[in-house]
Amino acid sequence: MSYNYGGGYGGQGYAPPGGAPPSYGQPGGFAAAPPAGPPPGADPQLWNWFAAVDTDRSGQVSVYELEKALINGDWTPFDLDTVKMLMSIFDTDRSGTIGFNEFSGLWKYIKDWQNVFRHFDRDRSGTIDGSELQDALRQFGFNLNPQLMRLVEKKYDIKATGPTGRGPGSPGITFDRFVRCCVVIKQLSESFMRLDTDRDGWIQLNYDQFLQTVLSLP
């Protein structure tokens, strides 16, 4: 028996990350202005951005500071669940904050996602609509059926609430929610594959495993 979930996540087809810093808020990036003085050995531009985000000058970026710094292309702040997701990915020493080295990884990750976002935002609207999202997920190797696509769009669109996934004037998916959406679909698919040990397309879960799997999602 075969099953149709994608295993790939290559991200082929869009431009590879360049060396330029994220543009000022388009389609998603840091809002703060850089201050002076990089430490020796550090990439000066990157250190400037780190210092700008680290508003209390603690040498560490907290969730509060990151939340204040990250904005979408439409100037709305990143949603908290996306900020927390980024923290949990890049806080590799589990200190609860992001040091300069961890910040480098976070920075690159956001830059890479900006390129992905720009690539799939074909109409340059600043948000991702249903067909753009479908293209992105397909390119990542996730071929969701139309019903699931409508569900994903409804969940991550910033305003859609209707059953069709397109409320009146539905404006699409902002950068923060696009990144979270892709990470959730990837993580769900990986969880499914891990649990489907005999590769028959079905998984068996007890209540604790079910909750554990779902509550681990960003």
Place this chain on the structure above:
Amino acid sequence: MSYNYGGGYGGQGYAPPGGAPPSYGQPGGFAAAPPAGPPPGADPQLWNWFAAVDTDRSGQVSVYELEKALINGDWTPFDLDTVKMLMSIFDTDRSGTIGFNEFSGLWKYIKDWQNVFRHFDRDRSGTIDGSELQDALRQFGFNLNPQLMRLVEKKYDIKATGPTGRGPGSPGITFDRFVRCCVVIKQLSESFMRLDTDRDGWIQLNYDQFLQTVLSLP
């Protein structure tokens, strides 16, 4: 074979909803000030609040308007996923907006949850911490093991990102996220029960069912 997920959601043990309108932002409610003139037959206070939230005077409350109106006890806006959840519960005619009658239901729901929140916020901190959350979920009939409790707390706490669920200075769960958390645990448990047709404590899912179940959560 028995399984330990809770089926109850009685909410016993806290005060029943009273007749008073939500207090101004404590622990969660509407930020806008009421204007003049209820229509005939309507509860005047309730209509005032509706008209205050309906800032474009369309006679319908949009996601935008609701998002602007709803604030937590700490004056932060409700997170968008909670606003969308409220819209999808109370937009019963699936118009994409909330009319006055739908607003009545939404209003009562928020008042009820305010009472629940106040009851379980034993230390009157304005947020729900791990042990308060555990009490609340237990009283609703959901007995999660300690590992799952840490995961739930980490997910819904406004700042916690660490593996223990308690980052440095972790301030707890705000009203919006508390409501969403309880609704998610309830919905997950109901999904599990529905899928566990032979009541043996295990469910079998294919990839589409798995995604459908998870992506339907608020």
